[in-house]
Amino acid sequence: MNKLGASIVLCTVMASLLLAAPEEDSDVKQLRKEVRELQQMMVELKKANKELEVNSDEYFEGENNDMPSNDFYDLKTSVKQIEAALEGNAKSGFQLAGYTSFDWVDAQGSDNEFTGVKFAPIFHYQYGDLFQFEGELEFKAQDDGETETELEYAAGTLFINDYMGLQMGKFLSPIGQYVQNLHPAWINKLPSDPVGFGHDGAAPTSNIGVALRGGLPKVADLRSNYAFFVSNAPSFGEADDGDIGIDASGKTTSGDVSKTWGGRFAINPMGGMEFGVSGAIGKASEELTATTNIGAAVGDKIDRDYDVFGADFMFNINGIDLKAEYVQQEIGENELSSLEGGTWRSWYGQISYQFSSIKLEPVIRYSDYHNPETERNQWALGLNYLFANNLIAKVAYEYNENEDSAGEASINNNRVLAQFAFGF
Amino acid sequence: MKNILTSIMLSILLLSSLSSNMLANEKAEANSVNGAEIWADVCMRCHNVRAPSDLSKRAWKFSMNHMRVRAGLTGQETRDVFDFIIKSKTLEDAK
Numbered sequence: 001m002n003k004l005g006a007s008i009v010l011c012t013v014m015a016s017l018l019l020a021a022p023e024e025d026s027d028v029k030q031l032r033k034e035v036r037e038l039q040q041m042m043v044e045l046k047k048a049n050k051e052l053e054v055n056s057d058e059y060f061e062g063e064n065n066d067m068p069s070n071d072f073y074d075l076k077t078s079v080k081q082i083e084a085a086l087e088g089n090a091k092s093g094f095q096l097a098g099y100t101s102f103d104w105v106d107a108q109g110s111d112n113e114f115t116g117v118k119f120a121p122i123f124h125y126q127y128g129d130l131f132q133f134e135g136e137l138e139f140k141a142q143d144d145g146e147t148e149t150e151l152e153y154a155a156g157t158l159f160i161n162d163y164m165g166l167q168m169g170k171f172l173s174p175i176g177q178y179v180q181n182l183h184p185a186w187i188n189k190l191p192s193d194p195v196g197f198g199h200d201g202a203a204p205t206s207n208i209g210v211a212l213r214g215g216l217p218k219v220a221d222l223r224s225n226y227a228f229f230v231s232n233a234p235s236f237g238e239a240d241d242g243d244i245g246i247d248a249s250g251k252t253t254s255g256d257v258s259k260t261w262g263g264r265f266a267i268n269p270m271g272g273m274e275f276g277v278s279g280a281i282g283k284a285s286e287e288l289t290a291t292t293n294i295g296a297a298v299g300d301k302i303d304r305d306y307d308v309f310g311a312d313f314m315f316n317i318n319g320i321d322l323k324a325e326y327v328q329q330e331i332g333e334n335e336l337s338s339l340e341g342g343t344w345r346s347w348y349g350q351i352s353y354q355f356s357s358i359k360l361e362p363v364i365r366y367s368d369y370h371n372p373e374t375e376r377n378q379w380a381l382g383l384n385y386l387f388a389n390n391l392i393a394k395v396a397y398e399y400n401e402n403e404d405s406a407g408e409a410s411i412n413n414n415r416v417l418a419q420f421a422f423g424f
Numbered sequence: 425m426k427n428i429l430t431s432i433m434l435s436i437l438l439l440s441s442l443s444s445n446m447l448a449n450e451k452a453e454a455n456s457v458n459g460a461e462i463w464a465d466v467c468m469r470c471h472n473v474r475a476p477s478d479l480s481k482r483a484w485k486f487s488m489n490h491m492r493v494r495a496g497l498t499g500q501e502t503r504d505v506f507d508f509i510i511k512s513k514t515l516e517d518a519k
Binding site: 093094095097124126129132134157159161162163165167177180181182186187213214215216217224225226227266268271272273274314315316354386389390 | 461464465466468469470471472473474475478482483485486487489490492493494495496497498499500501
């Protein structure tokens with residue numbers, strides 16, 4: 001009986017299996033069919049995607065601008081626009097840079113004062129690697145509350161080849177290094193200029209004309225660079241404050257005298273070191289302010305011989321920074337003028353050390369300025385704190401000594417200075 | 425006479441510069457190793473160097489052209505320094 005029961009159960013199971021088998025087979029067939037269809041769809045999708053990529057490239061290359069826009073194209077366009085905006089893929093564009101400074105001075109014999117607020121935005125425009133324009137305006141708050149505005153420079157440079165650029169406009173004087181490269185407040189390691197290197201000192205400040213400049217191919221592993229210029233002549237005479245001096249800032253007239261020709265050549269004997277020599281020759285224009293015995297009248301324009309010589313040195317190694325520069329301008333005599341000629345000369349030497357770990361930088365500088373009326377020299381000791389490499393707080397003490405042409409020492413105006421400078 | 429001389433000299437200067445246009449902007453591949461050397465030697469000579477991450481790639485393009493004129497760099501040296509800065513910037517930005 002048990003055997004009969006077991007046989008019936010077995011048969012039932014077998015029968016049900018046999019009945020179910022065709023159904024499973026049909027499911028597998030169906031699945032296989034669906035897989036084949038999916039595979040076919042994949043092939044078609046891959047083909048369609050390939051066509052889409054080709055068409056989109058043509059679309060973005062401007063060869064098929066009739067293609068309808070869709071999300072894909074919009075997305076790709078947006079990505080390209082963002083890349084262009086962020087990374088500057090455009091051939092031309094402009095940028096604003098510059099620097100600003102805020103000064104406090106406590107001079108012997110006078111009250112301490114917040115003496116200076118300067119803002120010097122620099123506008124850069126470039127067209128690829130072919131052309132660049134840069135212009136710097138300098139805004140300075142005055143003691144009467146007015147704002148002094150000056151066009152420091154505005155010059156375009158056409159890059160003729162890898163070794164030569166043709167610069168046109170008003171450019172900083174290529175004589176020496178301090179005026180053209182080291183004067184911005186965030187670069188200058190002390191709050192003040194070396195004596196004789198400011199406006200109306202011994203160093204020419206700017207020129208209006210043309211210049212050829214650039215770097216030269218290495219010779220015997222030696223790098224070098226040059227600048228040659230021709231510009232309008234400077235003027236010579238009595239300034240508003242009564243001082244006799246040379247105004248060697250860029251002018252739009254030569255005052256009926258011949259142009260100034262000059263240049264600078266520098267070599268880099270080793271990494272971090274540069275030695276440069278510079279010079280210029282021409283005439284300076286003078287407008288007579290007094291009549292003379294030999295017939296010249298007030299207002300007449302005459303010329304004076306004008307010669308410039310400069311030498312500069314820079315060396316930076318392991319946080320030690322050395323800088324030195326000498327510059328002189330010489331004015332010849334002219335019997336029609338009541339003003340004597342002479343030499344305006346100045347030099348400075350500076351050493352500083354930057355502690356990388358504590359962001360402090362002590363500085364010592366000596367500078368000396370001589371002109372036919374005055375002799376000045378100055379020791380300056382300073383300490384800088386670098387919040388960042390372009391964000392600097394400076395304090396300094398200056399020992400100043402002035403002597404007039406009679407050899408008598410005038411007021412000793414030693415000063416404590418503080419400056420906050422920022423380059424952007 | 426002086427004006428004539430000046431004009432002649434100016435013309436010679438301009439023509440000589442323009443005639444060298446055949447050499448214009450030779451585009452050898454940028455060498456970031458050379459760029460790093462120039463960056464350390466030339467930039468630091470005058471001023472504290474700015475970190476590559478301080479400026480955008482676009483701003484560096486302008487700065488490098490500006491420095492090409494100021495520091496007397498050749499076009500190739502300018503491209504080398506730019507290449508070094510952008511490679512360093514990419515590494516710094518990825519941190």
